[in-house]
Amino acid sequence: MxxxxxxxxxxxxxxxxxxxxxxxxxxxxxxxxxxxxxxxxxxxxxxxxxxxxxxxxxxxxxxxxxxxxxxVAEDGSPRLERVIPAALVVAGAVALLTVSSRRKKR
Known part of the structure; x- marks a missing residue:
């Protein structure tokens, strides 16, 4: 080529x-x-x-x-049957922590 x-x-x-x-x-x-x-x-x-x-x-x-x-229910309202027990558990935990920290300070 x-x-x-x-x-x-x-x-x-x-x-x-x-x-x-x-x-x-x-x-x-x-x-x-x-x-x-x-x-x-x-x-x-x-x-x-x-x-x-x-x-x-x-x-x-x-x-x-x-x-x-x-x-919370689908309509936006709180489910009291679940909120109240959870709030009580949280309040109990806070109370235990408060008592525990006061005992450690003494």
């Missing part, structure tokens, strides 16, 4: 390929630069933290909703 290009076309192809190669080398230089590597690592860590925080928020929100459903 013979090349029918003129010397000017061959020279133009060489210049074009040289320019393409320069662009590729510049891109490689940017990719392997320590600042670029650090920025990429920081972005990955930030994305991981965001994902973890999002999952934690969803889990906490679900737990709060579940607990709320135990103490």
């Amino acid at each position: 013979s090349d029918t290009r003129t010397p000017a076309q061959i020279e133009a192809d060489i210049i074009s390929r040289r320019d393409q190669l320069a662009v590729v080398l510049d891109e490689i230089g940017v990719r392997v630069h320590p600042k670029t590597i650090m920025d990429d690592a920081k972005a990955k860590v930030a994305a991981t933290v965001d994902r973890t925080a999002g999952r934690a928020f969803v889990a906490v929100n679900r737990t709060v909703s579940d607990v709320k459903a135990q103490f």
Whole structure:
């Protein structure tokens, strides 16, 4: 197969390929630069933290909703049959902690 290009076309192809190669080398230089590597690592860590925080928020929100459903009826009124015993347990725990801390101070 013979090349029918003129010397000017061959020279133009060489210049074009040289320019393409320069662009590729510049891109490689940017990719392997320590600042670029650090920025990429920081972005990955930030994305991981965001994902973890999002999952934690969803889990906490679900737990709060579940607990709320135990103490509030669907119409928004409190479920006294559950609120009163829970309030008594909390009051008892506070009383025990208060008595316990007073005994330790003496």
